[in-house]
Amino acid sequence: xxxxxxxxxxxxxxxxxxxxxxxxxxxxxxxxxxxxxxxxxxxxxxxxxxxxxxxxxxxxxxxxxxxxxxxxxxxxxxxxxxxxxxxxxxxxxxxxxxxxxxxxxxxxxxxxxxxxxxxxxxxxxxxxxxxxxxxxxxxxxxxxxxxxxxxxxxxxxxxxxxxxxxxxxxxxxxxxxxxxxxxxxxxxxxxxxxxxxxxxxxxxxxxxxxxxxxxxxxxxxxxxxxxxxxxxxxxxxxxxxxxxxxxxxxxxxxxxxxxxxxxxxxxxxxxxxxxxxxxxxxxxxxxxxxxxxxxxxxxxxxxxxxxxxxxxxxxxxxxxxxxxxxxxxxxxxxxxxxxxxxxxxxxxxxxxxxxxxxxxxxxxxxxxxxxxxxxxx
Ligand SMILES: *Cc1c(COP(=O)(O)O)cnc(C)c1O
Numbered sequence: 001x002x003x004x005x006x007x008x009x010x011x012x013x014x015x016x017x018x019x020x021x022x023x024x025x026x027x028x029x030x031x032x033x034x035x036x037x038x039x040x041x042x043x044x045x046x047x048x049x050x051x052x053x054x055x056x057x058x059x060x061x062x063x064x065x066x067x068x069x070x071x072x073x074x075x076x077x078x079x080x081x082x083x084x085x086x087x088x089x090x091x092x093x094x095x096x097x098x099x100x101x102x103x104x105x106x107x108x109x110x111x112x113x114x115x116x117x118x119x120x121x122x123x124x125x126x127x128x129x130x131x132x133x134x135x136x137x138x139x140x141x142x143x144x145x146x147x148x149x150x151x152x153x154x155x156x157x158x159x160x161x162x163x164x165x166x167x168x169x170x171x172x173x174x175x176x177x178x179x180x181x182x183x184x185x186x187x188x189x190x191x192x193x194x195x196x197x198x199x200x201x202x203x204x205x206x207x208x209x210x211x212x213x214x215x216x217x218x219x220x221x222x223x224x225x226x227x228x229x230x231x232x233x234x235x236x237x238x239x240x241x242x243x244x245x246x247x248x249x250x251x252x253x254x255x256x257x258x259x260x261x262x263x264x265x266x267x268x269x270x271x272x273x274x275x276x277x278x279x280x281x282x283x284x285x286x287x288x289x290x291x292x293x294x295x296x297x298x299x300x301x302x303x304x305x306x307x308x309x310x311x312x313x314x315x316x317x318x319x320x321x322x323x324x325x326x327x328x329x330x331x332x333x334x335x336x337x338x339x340x341x342x343x344x345x346x347x348x349x350x351x352x353x354x355x356x357x358x359x360x361x362x363x364x365x366x367x368x369x370x371x372x373x374x375x376x377x
Contacts, residue, residue, distance in 0.1 A: 001362045004354055006315040007191040011358040012255075016247055023243040038242040045249050046202065052179040054211035056203040057237035058218050061160040061187020064201040066093040067235060068183045069128070071203075071214040072154050074099050078127035082158075083113040084323045085343040086132040090158050091324050100125070103325045103335065108342045109280065111294070111350075112139040117339070118147055128154040133162030133177050135319075135352075136193065136259070136291035137279070141167050141180045148181075155181030159204075161291035163194045164256045168285045178204050183214075188237075188245060191356075193259070193291055194252050196241040258357040259290040262364060266293055266353065269368035275299050275375050277349075292319055293355040300375055302351055308374045314367050317352040 002011075013020065027038060039057055046055045058064050074080065076098035082090050084103040094101040104117035111134045118129060129148055131139035141157075148155045159178035163186050168174050178184035186192075188200030203218075205211050213230070216223045221232030237245075248255075260281070267278045277296040281288065297305060302318070309316045323343040325335045337344065353367055 001366060002360065004314050004363050004367065005356070006317060006354050007356045008358040009190055009195070009356075012356070016251070019247045020244055023247055024240055027239050027243045033239050034236060036239040036242075038239045038246060039237055042237070042242040042245050042249070043202075045246060049249060049252070050176045050179050050204060052176070052204045053206045053208065054204065056205075056211060056214050056218060057242065058201045058203060058235040059237065060199040060235075061158075061185055061189060061192075061201040062089040062093060063218075063233065063235040064185030064187065064203045065089060065130075065156070065158060066096065067214055067217050067233065068156050068185050068203050069093060069097055069099065070217050070233075071183065071210050072128065072156070074127055074154075077125065079123060079125040080128045080130060081113075081118055081121050081126060082130040083132050083134070084325050084340055085111060085320060085346055086134060086158070086324065087160075087320065088324060088327065088329075089160075090130055090132055091330050094130070095330065099127075101330065102126070103323075103330070103340075105340045105342045106134075106346070107140075108346070110137045110139075111135060111346065112137060113144075114342070115140050115143045115147065118144065122147075122151055122153075126151065126153060128156055130156045130158055131181070132158040132160075133165065135279070135294050136162045136165060136289040138162055138165050138167040138177045138287045142169050145180065154183070157181040157184035159184045160187035160189075160192060160201075162289055163192070164252045164286075165289040166286040168287065179206065182207060183210060188241065193256060193289055194245065194248060196244045196248075198238065198241055200237045200241045200245065201235075202237070255357045256286075256289040258359075259293075259355060260288070262355060262359045263288075263290045263293050265361070265364045266368060269364070270295070270372070273372060273375060276371070290355055292317070292352040294319065294350050294352045295371075296346065296349040297351060297375065298349065302349060305351060305371070305374050309367075309370055312370050314370055315354060318350060319352050320350075321347055323347055
């Protein structure tokens, strides 16, 4: 059996090595290292794939979130509601911009921001909601957009984990994750569903004015060379990374299918385990692209399970072990533990198993047998 990895980037690279290597060599020869034709063609390719009017590439997913918030003109002390159970980047940029983060609880089934909790958290100062499509599953965007419309709020989708997922509305219409809110951010960090070989990110929007504003912000606030109209940042996607993404974008759907296939096999193996709650897989939709495959384990010492798997050569992850409202950097007397029953429970129960595009049946069989062995011991 091939050595099990949390994410197997080497095998994925080996399958596309010729194309990648020749593309990188082309960029090196062209000397168009910054904002060259590869960046432009990736931008167009991703706009086309997502069905969104504007993609603005940038340096990473954290910058993308920050720039999206700058573009919306959010002001210090504006309240921004986001999930308590997510990667810290989301709340970090809210705090950096001196906006007020308002962390709320999540849904126990799909781990995404709770619509009821959003409703309870809205005040006259609330200006935006940041749903995170956690682990690759699109949040309840229809309900979130309704609340936003009612209260005149911006919706910024943190789509770092769900690129390529498709959301289906009640009327049957479909949209790609990241094209539903006013603006969205994504990351091309190597282990993400569409990863480059370094850092990369992008912002998406259908709003022409916002796109124009953001194109200036990513480039030192310049709309005309050496005229700085707004305070900007320097945040660019490298040409070499764009060239890599141009090779990988046509494979994204197949990569996501491979992840969904692995998730299906995991779920099947765990189907009769009473102490394992598996992620839900919708049969007729594409709302989950399994950036992570995350279980809840009940009546089990989760950390001992992690050790057991590691001892058997199986890497695994705990995403995330500490609620954001309990992190030193984001703790606040405004928060009441009673408002976070789900997150406080999930941090004790979740475990993410190896998930990537190259998992084979032997590996899945071995991983699931070791999990089941421990749960039933
Ligand atoms: C990865 C990630 C980010 C940040 O992306 P970087 O490219 O690493 O800056 C932001 N939000 C979420 C939910 C992520 O998973």
